[in-house]
Amino acid sequence: MRTAFRSLATLTACVAVLAATLAAPAQAAARGRHCVVEAQPLSVKATSKRVPPAMECFATFGEAISNATGGKVTTTADVGTAMSDEHFAEQVVSAANVLSVEYTDIDFGGASFTISGDCANGVGVNWVGDAWNDTFSSARSFNCYVVHWEDWNYGGIRSTGTNGDAGRLYDLDGRSFNDATSSISYQPVEQGTPTRRQLLQDCNAMARSGGCVFQPTSKTEIYRGWAHVGSAVNCTSVTQQRSVAWTATDSTVDKASLEVGVTVGTDFLAKAEVSIKTTFGTEWTVTRTLTDTAVTNVPPGKQENLWRSAKAASVSGRWQVRYSSPVGGHYLWYFDDVVEMPSTATAGNMAWTEQGASCLTGAQQADAATPTKTGLPPITTAQAPLRNTVSAG
Numbered sequence: 001m002r003t004a005f006r007s008l009a010t011l012t013a014c015v016a017v018l019a020a021t022l023a024a025p026a027q028a029a030a031r032g033r034h035c036v037v038e039a040q041p042l043s044v045k046a047t048s049k050r051v052p053p054a055m056e057c058f059a060t061f062g063e064a065i066s067n068a069t070g071g072k073v074t075t076t077a078d079v080g081t082a083m084s085d086e087h088f089a090e091q092v093v094s095a096a097n098v099l100s101v102e103y104t105d106i107d108f109g110g111a112s113f114t115i116s117g118d119c120a121n122g123v124g125v126n127w128v129g130d131a132w133n134d135t136f137s138s139a140r141s142f143n144c145y146v147v148h149w150e151d152w153n154y155g156g157i158r159s160t161g162t163n164g165d166a167g168r169l170y171d172l173d174g175r176s177f178n179d180a181t182s183s184i185s186y187q188p189v190e191q192g193t194p195t196r197r198q199l200l201q202d203c204n205a206m207a208r209s210g211g212c213v214f215q216p217t218s219k220t221e222i223y224r225g226w227a228h229v230g231s232a233v234n235c236t237s238v239t240q241q242r243s244v245a246w247t248a249t250d251s252t253v254d255k256a257s258l259e260v261g262v263t264v265g266t267d268f269l270a271k272a273e274v275s276i277k278t279t280f281g282t283e284w285t286v287t288r289t290l291t292d293t294a295v296t297n298v299p300p301g302k303q304e305n306l307w308r309s310a311k312a313a314s315v316s317g318r319w320q321v322r323y324s325s326p327v328g329g330h331y332l333w334y335f336d337d338v339v340e341m342p343s344t345a346t347a348g349n350m351a352w353t354e355q356g357a358s359c360l361t362g363a364q365q366a367d368a369a370t371p372t373k374t375g376l377p378p379i380t381t382a383q384a385p386l387r388n389t390v391s392a393g
């Protein structure tokens with residue numbers, strides 16, 4: 001809920017109505033405003049939003065936390081008072097099986113949703129259920145690193161990961177993540193250090209807002225592999241002049257995203273383009289489509305094949321990812337990348353190969369056969385190496 005002062009009567013009525021109308025499984029009956037859920041392995045996905053997670057609900061937070069910890073932690077205080085007591089928090093930490101307590105108000109108040117389990121191998125709540133969907137405003141994690149997700153099954157925009165208190169929830173861009181959570185995941189705190197894949201995903205998500213910036217360090221000009229762009233066939237008995245019209249689209253290749261299997265968007269590529277243009281000049285672009293015509297003489301009974309090797313800049317650099325709250329203890333993270341961006345200054349190198357035409361008897365012209373590469377000059381320019389490095393700022 002949006003503020004800490006939302007009326008309790010409204011919340012109670014809301015939960016009661018939902019409990020009455022959902023026809024939920026018996027164990028999910030929302031008798032109270034303080035519920036306890038057991039986390040599941042991350043590989044388990046929810047299949048229907050009509051099915052809430054198996055939960056037990058209680059009238060007081062004290063009953064809920066006692067249930068979640070097998071009686072190890074008890075309190076008679078209301079949830080806000082209990083959470084402001086560090087001794088209480090220490091007890092929850094030492095009980096070891098509470099992953100987080102979610103609250104419907106900011107700064108740990110309102111109704112509570114306690115998740116228990118063991119995060120050693122990664123666990124989560126793949127769907128918080130209709131009654132709790134888009135209601136969490138703060139959270140406190142214990143023993144594990146927690147990420148809140150906008151959609152069920154750990155999808156959509158994600159919150160900044162937290163180990164400990166999050167009096168307000170924010171997304172990776174630093175915008176409010178209030179009343180947005182639909183699923184929650186947990187992993188061990190030491191794994192709070194982001195992977196290159198995680199950084200790339202977050203960078204891609206933050207590219208538009210400026211939380212992610214490409215810092216080029218060096219450029220190698222390369223030629224891409226030969227690509228066949230057209231052929232001309234001569235089935236007459238004399239040499240013929242033929243023209244070959246061709247079109248080709250060159251795209252930017254982001255090596256890190258290829259390597260870790262994450263698709264990046266236009267904002268991400270545009271960020272790289274701006275940095276590369278600023279550092280190395282304006283002749284580089286994210287995509288380029290070229291149309292041209294080449295003319296050649298085709299001897300009788302021959303097929304001439306036109307090939308193109310596009311010019312590109314292979315730029316080494318690193319992405320800087322700036323988080324609005326610490327991830328793995330740091331605001332700034334870096335990962336190395338190689339961005340290969342097409343040239344706008346030249347079409348690249350063109351070359352012809354020749355082969356015998358598959359002419360039918362009496363025909364003046366035939367369809368081009370599969371072109372042979374024999375005779376193309378080798379491409380020797382070396383691409384910049386991609387390093388698999390993640391570092392904190």
Ligand SMILES: [Ca+2]
Pocket residue numbers: 133134149150151179180181182
């Ligand atoms: Ca949501």
